[in-house]
Amino acid sequence: MTEYGRGQGSEPWHPEDPLYGDGGWGGQQAHAGQQSPYGGRPQHYPEQPQQPQQPQQSHYGDWSDGGQSAYGQAQQQYGQYGGHQEQPYDQQQYAAQAQHQQQPYDGDDGWGGGAQPHVQYPADPSDPYGQQSAGYGAERPDFYGTPEAYPPPEPPGRRRTEPEPQRQDWDPGPDEGEHAFFAGGNADDRDDDADDGDGAGRGRGERRGRGGKPRKRRNGCACLVVCLVLGGGVAGVGYFGYQFYQDRFGAAPDYAGDGNGEQVTVTIPKGAGGWTIGQELKKKGVVKSVDAFVAAQQSNPRGKSIQDGVYTLQKEMSAESAVELLLSPESRSNLIIAEGKRNADIYQLIDKRLEVDKGTTAKVAETKWKSLGLPDWATNHENVKDPLEGFLYPSSYSAAKGQKPEDVLKQMVARATEKYEELGLEKKAESLGLEGPWQLLTVASLVQAEGTSHDDFRKMAEVVYNRLEPGNEQTNGMLEFDSTYNYIKNQSKLDLSLSELRNYDNPYNTYYTKGLPPGPISNPGEEALKGALDPTDGGWYYFISLDGRTSEFTKTNEDHQKLVDKWNASRNN
Known part of the structure; x- marks a missing residue:
């Protein structure tokens, strides 16, 4: 039968063996206040009769050989660990070395202010188990029996982190039931108390943190900082709450008066x-x-x-x-484009408005017309004098010093394109016997140039369509509009001789060329466009304005000649 801590056939334990004293493996558990057998005179205990025990499996080795194998392994291991040979047992030297190890860790260069050599623990020849150390992970026994004792330090490479002792006898003191913040303590106090594993006999006023430094306690400054933070938060909430109220329910910020004069x-x-x-x-x-x-x-x-x-x-x-x-x-300081204005006149207005050199806008139109936003149906036409003619739509535009002519032209082209799409020029051109919206826009420009009032635009459009009709007996496809001749001449004359009109060879001269001119001759307004889209059906082929404000329409050349004679008679008078 093998007892725990003893091998079969081993010698009985010795009363002075430190491993079988208070806190050893063979005796009873030592009490915290009991004096160590090495602190004074050794204590002797009467030998107790041995009680048979059940065999136990131990991790200290195989005990079946009387503990010799385990003893040898433990002795060899401890010798390698400590790095020394066995020395004769000296009780006084052993106690002195143990006391020397009780140095606090100063956090700078090791134990006690410097690196300490490993303490040698000579074995007692009478104790076969004195060389054995506790198993890995187990709690190490107190070999000295004193509350202040610490186990010998291990080499730095083999030190193990000890679990933090659990506090079991904490006394809240006079501030029991109060929070640590209002009691003047802090979180570090609890950590310091937990580290003082052997400070049960010390008072609360004597407790110190690690390194022997006095504890830090909260003061009024910390409370002031917290109050300021909380106060700032309350002020911020109040400010944003006020802003929210003003945004939702308050009057919007506004100036008073008609301005400061700037x-x-x-x-x-x-x-x-x-x-x-x-x-x-x-x-x-x-x-x-x-x-x-x-x-x-x-x-x-x-x-x-x-x-x-x-x-x-x-x-x-x-x-x-x-x-x-x-x-x-x-x-309003807009640039106003009147109905029926030619592009040449509009270019000059833009130059003046933007305060740029004369001819700047015309040069931009000539060189950059493809990048100004014209629709596809307005490009690739032959003998066109100005591709932008008819696309500087009459309206009001923002144009001021500092703007670029290109930007102003883009506004006008975009406005014209939008209006033409709105009126449906591309959809209705074929129903009017025209080749496309480009010809329809050209008709509208003729109506705008020849008409004297908005009331006769529809009749003027019918005159154009009737004269364009192939095989008509009145004009034989000739339009004979003075406005087309004036456009190519860049003039606006009323007294034009027939010889002058019929002898000038130019695609825009409708006295010389049949059909419509190559393109629009002005920028028609909305009324002229609507007249071209919805002409009358009265059989009109001729027109004349006797007063320059209204037009008179006739169906035959004879009736028209009577009106011409009347106009000539009024001029001679």
């Missing part, structure tokens, strides 16, 4: 609503907020009739004053 030019894009207009005005410093302008526009009965274009306003105007000025023609 003029500024504002461009309102086409189709812009109140919000977009307000953004442009705020960007230029005219109004203080977009919401104020939108509110003023909605309260004005004519607010939604603000047109696109360039306006001259003042900075820091009230939203109400800004709306009124935008509705007034006096504030």
Whole structure:
């Protein structure tokens, strides 16, 4: 039968054996306050009768050979670990070396201020198990029996992290039930208490943290910082809450008066609503907020009739004053293109408006017309004088100093293309006996140039279509419009002789060439376009204006000659 801690056939334990004293393997568990047998006079215990025990499997070796094998292995292992040979047992030297090891770790260069050599522990010849160390992972016994004792240090390469002892007898003290923050403690206090594994006899006032430094306690500064942070948070919430209230329920910020006298030019894009207009005005410093302008526009009965274009306003105007000025023609500084204007005249207007050299816009039109946005059906036509003719649509455009002529021309071409698509020129051209929308636009330009009022545009369009009819007996396909001759001559004369008109060889001269001219001769307006799209059906072939304001239409050449004679008689008088 083998007992735990003893081999079969081994010698009985010795009373002075440190491994069988208080806290050893063979005796009872030592108490915290019991004096170590090496701290004073050795204590002797009466031998207790041995109680038979059940055989146990131990990880200290095979005990069936009387402990000799395990003893030898443990002795060899310990000798290799410690790096020394066995020395004769000296009790005083052993106790002194143990006391020397009780040095605190200073955190800088090891134990006790420097690297310590491994302590030698000579074996007791009478103790066959004195060389054995505790199993790996097991709790090491206290060989000295003192509360302040620590196990001998291991080499740095083989040190193991010991589990943190669990606190079992913590006393909350007089601040029991209070939070550590208000009790003046901190989280480090609990960590320091847990590290003082042998400080049960010390008072709370004597406890210190690692390294022997006194504990840090909270003071009024930390409380002040917390209060400031909380106060700042409350102020921030209040500020944003106020802003939210102002945005949702408060009056929109607005200036007062008609402005500060500093003029500024504002461009309102086409189709812009109140919000977009307000953004442009705020960007230029005219109004203080977009919401104020939108509110003023909605309260004005004519607010939604603000047109696109360039306006001259003042900075820091009230939203109400800004709306009124935008509705007034006096504030508009747009470039106005009248109906029936030729491109040559429009180019000069753009130059003057942008304050660039004369001929700049005409040069841009001549060299960059393909990149200005013309539709496909408006390109690749022969003998065309100006490809942009008919596409500088009569309207109001934003044009001011600093803009590029190319940008202004793009606005006009885009406006014309949109209008022609809206009216359906491409869809209705074939039904009118024309080859395409380009010819329809040319007819509209003739109607615009020859007509004297909006009332006779439909009759004028019928005259064109009837004369273009193949085989008609009245004109034989000749249009004979003075406006086409004046266009190619870049003039606007009324007194033209028949010899002059019929002898000038040019594709645009309808007195010399049958059919329509190569392209439009002006920029027709909406009324002329609608007249060309919906002509009358009265059989009209001729027209003449006696007063320069209205036209008279006839079906036969005889009736027309009577009107010509009447006009000549009025001029001779």
